[in-house]
Amino acid sequence: MDLDEYVDHLIAGDGAVCLQEGKERAADLEGLHSLYVDVIQPSQYRVGELWESGRISVATEHLATATNTYVATNCYVPLARSAAGGPKAFVACTPEELHELGPRLLADLLECDGWDVDFFGTSMPVRDLVGAIRERQPLFVGLSAALVMHLGSVKRTIAAIREALGGATPPIIVGGNAFRGDGDLWEQVGADMYAADASAAVELVCGLKQ
Amino acid sequence: MAETTMDDLLRDNHDAILVGAQARLRGDDTMGRIAEQRALSESDLSSQVLGFWLQGIRSDLTLGSTATMKQNMEWLVAFRAGHQLPFDDAMVLRMFDELSDEIEARLDNDALRAEYADYRAKASALIVEAFPQ
Numbered sequence: 103m104d105l106d107e108y109v110d111h112l113i114a115g116d117g118a119v120c121l122q123e124g125k126e127r128a129a130d131l132e133g134l135h136s137l138y139v140d141v142i143q144p145s146q147y148r149v150g151e152l153w154e155s156g157r158i159s160v161a162t163e164h165l166a167t168a169t170n171t172y173v174a175t176n177c178y179v180p181l182a183r184s185a186a187g188g189p190k191a192f193v194a195c196t197p198e199e200l201h202e203l204g205p206r207l208l209a210d211l212l213e214c215d216g217w218d219v220d221f222f223g224t225s226m227p228v229r230d231l232v233g234a235i236r237e238r239q240p241l242f243v244g245l246s247a248a249l250v251m252h253l254g255s256v257k258r259t260i261a262a263i264r265e266a267l268g269g270a271t272p273p274i275i276v277g278g279n280a281f282r283g284d285g286d287l288w289e290q291v292g293a294d295m296y297a298a299d300a301s302a303a304v305e306l307v308c309g310l311k312q
Numbered sequence: 313m314a315e316t317t318m319d320d321l322l323r324d325n326h327d328a329i330l331v332g333a334q335a336r337l338r339g340d341d342t343m344g345r346i347a348e349q350r351a352l353s354e355s356d357l358s359s360q361v362l363g364f365w366l367q368g369i370r371s372d373l374t375l376g377s378t379a380t381m382k383q384n385m386e387w388l389v390a391f392r393a394g395h396q397l398p399f400d401d402a403m404v405l406r407m408f409d410e411l412s413d414e415i416e417a418r419l420d421n422d423a424l425r426a427e428y429a430d431y432r433a434k435a436s437a438l439i440v441e442a443f444p445q
Contacts, residue, residue: 154387155394198367250383251364254371258319283383290375 108141109148112166113158120173128177131214135301137177138207142170143299146203147279171203178210185218189311192240192272194222194231196255201248204278208244208300215304216311228259232266241310242273244303245293247280256280257291264292273310277303318424322370325418330366332414333407334358342403349397366411373431381435385442401443408432408439 103111103123111119127141128134149166152158158166193209195202202224209221220238222231235243243263247256256276264271276293277300288296297303322329337343337358347357371380392399412432419425 154391156396157394250380250387251368251371253380254319254367254374257374284379287375287379290377290379 105141105144105148109145109152109166112145112149112169113152113162115165115169117169117172120169121176124173124177128181131181134178134181134214135211135304138174138211139299139301142174142207143204146170150279167203171206174203174207174210178214181214182210183214183216185213188216188218190238190240191217191219191242191244191307192222192231192235192238193219193244193246194226195224195246196252196259197225197228198255199247199249199252199278200224201246201278204248204300205244205246208246208277208303211300211304212307215308228262231259232263235263235267235272236270240272242275242307244275244277244307246278247276248278250280250283253280253287253291256293260292273307275303275306316420316424318373318427319370321418321420321424322366322373322415325415326366326370329411329414329418330359330362332417333362333366333410336410336413337362337407340403340406342399345398362407362411365407369411369415369431369435372435373427378431378434378438381438385438389442389444401440404439404443405436408435 108120108123111123124137124141127137146167149158149163153160153163191209191212193205193212195205206221206223209219212219220234220240222234231243245256245259247253260274260276263274273294274292275295275297276288276291277297281287281296282298295306297306334355338354340354340358343358343361344354347354350357352360368380368384372378388404391397412428416425416428416432419428
């Protein structure tokens with residue numbers, strides 16, 4: 103099934119067909135990475151474009167996102183590893199950001215790579231994130247922003263973490279649709295690293311485990 | 313006492329700026345037509361749209377760039393075409409100007425006024441450039 107066909111099934115609400123396609127692709131970890139990066143991520147971008155261009159409704163966009171979440175969850179669970187004793191990682195959306203599928207994909211792939219992941223979902227309050235970092239000391243923090251108007255929020259979040267934790271601040275990696283524009287946006291927000299997709303992010307942070 | 317930053321000012325005056333800009337836009341013909349097309353009240357529509365714009369302005373001023381405005385304009389022009397919405401650059405400029413006037417009325421020192429004037433000029437140019445003439 104190519105991407106266009108997958109998107110057609112997504113917006114038609116054919117969850118079972120999408121899941122079948124996902125399971126066929128995600129027979130192993132490499133396949134799961136491919137499913138996430140080559141199918142789920144671009145299909146979400148396509149769905150967003152279809153909404154922007156007036157070809158699908160908000161309801162259909164939500165249905166498609168929920169279906170992709172269902173596919174991802176069902177495909178990653180059989181490949182997930184026990185987190186016990188694994189290195190700690192944080193993944194969160196910044197305040198006001200309500201799109202969580204992207205960072206969820208990252209959390210899944212990290213878990214499959216042996217990380218003990220705390221995934222905080224949408225709109226994580228800065229003060230609580232700082233407190234959690236101080237308490238649980240992750241080896242890195244992944245922050246996601248889907249909407250470009252949330253880039254300021256990403257910058258404020260990173261500045262608050264650095265101000266509170268100083269030299270104890272773990273590396274901060276950013277990603278999400280908001281960073282797809284200008285190439286240096288990740289530097290403008292004060293991050294240490296940027297990854298264009300979940301699979302690239304797993305590779306980027308691999309060295310931190312040693 | 314610490315000097316007020318642009319970010320402090322926009323955070324602390326967020327609701328007042330929105331209410332002020334919304335009052336200035338009340339009765340706008342284009343806004344009324346879009347509201348009717350989207351089956352929203354004019355008040356709900358202007359609240360949503362102005363909120364979106366103010367968030368973008370704050371993001372840009374935090375970043376110290378026009379990156380948010382630039383990407384938002386690309387998106388907005390595509391959105392306008394896709395949804396066949398009846399607004400043009402004059403309408404978008406008016407919304408931006410109403411918000412900008414509300415923001416500028418609250419700036420309390422020359423450094424902030426200069427910072428916003430510079431941003432306002434650059435962002436206005438991006439709005440005009442974004443729309444096919």
